[in-house]
Amino acid sequence: MSQDSRLVIKSGNVFDSIEGKLKENLTIVSKHREIVWVGDEGSFEKEENDKIIDATGKTVLPGMVECHVHLSGVGDSQYEREMLRTKRDMYNFMALDNAQKHLVSGFTCVRDAGCYKGIVSSLKRVLNNGLFAGPRLVGAETGIWQWGNQETIGPQALIDFDREISVVTAGVDNVKYAVRDQKKLGADYIKTATTGGVLHGMESKVSMVLWTDEELAAMREEAHRLGMHVGCHAHGDDGIQAAVRAGIDTIEHGSFMSEETAKMMVEKGTYVIPTRLAIVCLASSSVHKQMPPEVQKKIMECYNQARESHRMALEKGVKIAIGTDAATPGNFHGCTGLEVKLMVDDIGMTPVQAMQAATIEGARAIWLDDKIGSIEKGKLADIVISDKNPLENIDVVVDPKNFSHVIKDGKIMVERGNITYFSPIQKIKLD
Ligand SMILES: [Zn+2]
Incomplete structure (x- = not known):
């Protein structure tokens, strides 16, 4: 041709x-x-x-549009061990392989939610130039994080990794600086978090928010001014609500969402990206038994509540897009079709709604619906x-x-x- x-x-x-x-x-x-x-x-x-x-x-x-993956990770249940055995530059090639897996499975646009610096923006250029088969990429470069409401578990390589994939900052001016810096490095959107995560150990409070409203609003304002949307990792309801209040565009996970928050999201047009596959994989017996005991406990709390939250969100009319969080333990790249199916089987969408979530809603969530x-x-x-x-x-x-x-x-x-x-x-x- x-x-x-x-x-x-x-x-x-x-x-x-x-x-x-x-x-x-x-x-x-x-x-x-x-x-x-x-x-x-x-x-x-x-x-x-x-x-x-x-x-x-x-x-x-x-x-189809996949709104939440980590292209450089492979989904190994023992991800600490995998990191200790992987040379930094290998991640570039792993990211290409993972991106291609999404393309093969029918997802022609993939939004990355955080990798080592430079990987996604470089891979995006390589793919845009037609050097390899691969999806359209939308990347955050590194996230801009609140820092300190969670203890990072070891080994040291993982702690160093967390530092390397994160901008750690505080204060309105610093947040604005960080947004501009991400843009300069090649970010297409800004990724942040208002709560801890499931994998980070018991010290990681999914209920605690460290960002102030002013910091979050400054991040959103500055990102929007530069033509970027903002996606926010949030499990606990306070974190979800803080992000919604600040006008952030997409909530990643949204596991413990209250009805009040869902109502706010409908009013503001905020999307939730349930990443159901991430928690389903973590709760599956083969992966679950490999997790430390305190993480096992958090997984089950989150597994049980998240489905109810997402069912409620759908019922209340919250906008939903598809994302898997691929690269979390047991959650391999190229399986996003399963997330679409889970929207029907677990959350209660019709197949038409699920296919809309996988196409036009994904495009709208990440501001690409004109293309x-x-x-x-x-x-x-x-x-x-x-x-x-x-x-x-x-x-x-x-x-x-x-x-x-x-x-x-x-x-x-x-x-x-x-x-x-x-x-x-x-x-x-x-x-
Ligand atoms: Zn993620």
């Missing part, structure tokens, strides 16, 4: 993610990176070099062609073998679970 030829996806049943409907027998034409035409087969001008995919009887989906999330003229040609219809059976999105093609930027990158895109060899022209 030459640079100038168009890609024509002929006569498929196209999922309209905005209306939540399947529209039968539509043909999509893309040129360069963009969708240039959607309509009836036969009513557009054919060109000689058109590359045609016959999608008759197939379901054509917008490329991706739906199949429309003018948007980027990120498209998944599926043999079966996930709106009838959500299990379809769990197995990438169901996808005959995964297309990003108008380029066929994956066919039936195998990467088929490689950067072309440049021809040498001798005089």
